[in-house]
Amino acid sequence: MATEPNAVDRPVILSVESAQRVFRMGEVEVMALRDATLKIFDGEVLVILGPSGSGKSTLLNLIGGMDRPTGGKVLYRDRDLGKNNDREQTMYRRYEVGFVFQFYNLVPTLTALENVEVVTEVARNPMSAREALSLVGLAHRHDHFPAQMSGGEQQRVAIARAIAGNPSILLCDEPTGALDIRTSREVLKLLLHFNRDMGKTLVIITHNAAICGIADRIAHIRDGAIAWVKDNDKRVPVEELDW
């Protein structure tokens, strides 16, 4: 059963309460998320670990406002995301959340800079796209298209895009899933940097246990439920992560 971690003296930014997500496919019902309860604290680094098919992405979609639970609640600063209409969900994603995906999901026909501008053009209080790019160390590659960049570079552009809109929370779904270990370290380092220096809450979901080393807390998800959550006792510097 989920064990409450030691009290963290930070406000709760997101709270998942017995969330459930059932997919109906014709006759068949797929219970992607059975019973997930989880608190996410402002400014923390949370790693959600679980095997393939355990419901990680489903949970992330609920937290990120891309989907609504079929049971239970998802609260963002006390606001029930499940009750949001489509427009409110979109605005929530636009203003509060930055996404980083496993396969970067850059627009192939836009340059690095333009991919970031896609966000800055609609955000409320964005940083400049160039600034975001230089924060990930790619200012010099601003006019390169995704196809002209390595996976790691593309992911860094994706991270620049995620932070450029000044979100409160960064949601990363297997951000290193497609990268080699060296590049993965760089990407994680960047993400941690934005957590520490800009106070972004960082949620990483992965099936790679090694990544737990950088977490403040670790949540384990199995068969559509949060099996346990615990504080991370053995913090490892990014440089020493290995798998």
Next chain:
Amino acid sequence: MSPTLLRKVVRDLLGRKASLFALVLIMGFGIAALVGFLGVARDLEFAKERYFAQTRIGDFYAPVKRAPAWVTEELRELPNVREVRGRVRLPILVDLPDLTEPVTGTALSLPAVRQPVINDVLLRQGSWFSGTGAQEILLNDSFARENHLHPGHRLRIMLLDEQREFLVVGTVTSAEYIYLIPPAGGLAPDPKRFAAIYFEEKFLQEAGDLAGAYNEFLGTVYDKSDGAVLPMLRSAKEVLDQYGVVDAQRMNEQPSTKFLENELENVKKSSLITPVIFLSIAALILNVLVARLVQQQRVVIGTLKAIGYTSVQIMCHYLLYGVIIGAAGALLGSLLALLIQFGMLSLYRAIFEFPLIEQRYHFDLYITGLLVSSLAAAGGTLKGTLTALRLQPAEAMHPPPPERAHRTPIERFPALWTRLPFRWKMVFRAIFRNPFRSLVSVFSGLVATMLIIGAFAMRDGMKKLARYELEEVSHQDLAIALRDPKGPGLASEELQFVQQVEPQLNVPADFVNGARRRTVSITGIDAGNFLYTPLDQAGEPITIPASGLVLSRKLAELLDVGVGDQLIVQPLIGERRQTTATVVALVDTYVGLSAYARIDYLSRLIGEEWAANRILTRSFPGSSDAAYLGQLKEVRDVVGATRRAQALELFEETFSKANAVIIGIFIIFAMVIGFGSVLNSALVSLSERQREVATLRVLGFTTGQVARIFAIESLILYGLGTLLGLYAGVWYIRFLTVAYSSELFRFPMVLKAERFALTAFLMLSCILAAQVAVRALIEKLDWLEVMKVKE
């Protein structure tokens, strides 16, 4: 609209240049037809209105036998009549030294001193009558031009029964004579043989035995609506009845104006039919393209939604593809429209006698074109846009669910399926995997085929029309018109040198059936007719029954009568006694409205035992007409002579060439649809199956082998489309013959096997031409890259 996403749109489009090209071309041609034809109609209408205003064209006219001048006042008193002018109109024969046959003409009176009158003329060359009492004339400008006549020349003219010499003092144009079909009839304008000649009023009155009288009244009205004009025309007819009124009609019932208006109407029809076809096809093809784009960009759409773009923003984004293509199409279309305008107006300048037909820019039409094309294009993105709108971000992140391997219908016959080479299996899978796209392909093929076959049919119909009127129905060499109906024995000695002679009687008459009425010339045909033989639908000569009327189908339709029905007939010459006549048969004719009767029956209708006012003759084979044609110029009572061969020639010259150009343009238009849609569909298919292609290339297939797979797909879909199109073409031709059927012309439905074969060949060329482009793209495809990239 986010500027960055705009850049994405532009790059996405530029990445699909070939498809873009095809679409913009089709769209552009549609808009060109819309803007071009409407522009042409406007320019023509503008030229007409201006010309009519300049020459103060009246609103109605009423020919009579003879009415004293003061009747003008009586007519002016009628309600709604603004002004009336009386004039003299006489048939004349002009003796042109370099023409063997006499030229039919019309003499019209004008005031001796220049003053604004109804149906005025514009002076082009020379000056007005000198007023010295000399025998002076003004010539119709085009007649003067074609015959190289100038002020100062002298001309011999037969007025009534006397040939005299006149001095040409000037040339003029008149809005009454825009389309110069000679009064004796004909299919094509003939300015060289169309003499409208103006004389001083007093002179013409005396020469025509009409001293102090007129035989035609022209008038203007206050209120031009039917409700006000028709009762006025009825009262005018009553007033003029005792003076032998032939008719009182709106001026636009005159053949020249009527033809012009008919042409205007046809142009307007074309401005509707063609764009509808083109824009629908463009919209369908665009649907295929954008649906594919959205499918390709699933993840991008999901990501954009995830990072906070609203569904409406995404929708607008994909709508923009359509709007940009629409705008490009409108731009191209507006430019092409200038060409259409230029071409058609040049044609009209050759056919119509206008002082000026200006080609103008119609900015509101360009805006309309832009709106219409954007709308069609926006409609064209509908399928894809809606998919994008509905796509949930979470779902979009997943790769699309693996396609359920559709079993194609052919697989239900395993015996057949297992025997198919694998390439064919791939083709059939591809065809059935995307039924919408396949249907669009078949449909575009169908439409392109239909358009080509329709264009050919219009051309053949036009030729048939001329051949029917001038070869199948008429067999004479010469038709000689007489001033008044004459009794038997008119085959005077002038005609002794011809092989065959056949008399005819032409009686203009009012046909009335209830509220419907038409004025038509009834042709009285001799019992043993062989020089003029109306045909039935099977092309067999019909025997005109001894009594009763045979009507052309269009006339029967307009009068709402059928075989066995009775009509009120009011002959407009002779005794002019109103009677009833029975419709005994219907025939198909293609030009004008016609009615036939036996010559003796028709003679009795005008109170004669037997009369004729037209003589058809056929010369001995190989004999020259020149001798007796020349004599005819001096024969009393002859008002004109028309040579059939020359009419046919003239028709060929005036219409056939122009028609060939227009038809050629239409065929190019249709082939653009064919080529464009084949190309686009092959490109979309290629983009969907890049991986397949790459895999085949990895496995060692040559570009040619891969290209052949796409060629087979195109051939199957468009081949089917072509076959269906050949069939649909028959219906399309039927539709065209109905749509463009008017009182003046009906297009015969002509179906020729070789045209169908040629159409199929042209479509095949389109398909193969598109394959060349596809092959080039397959060659360029970086298949290694394709294998690496995750879609």
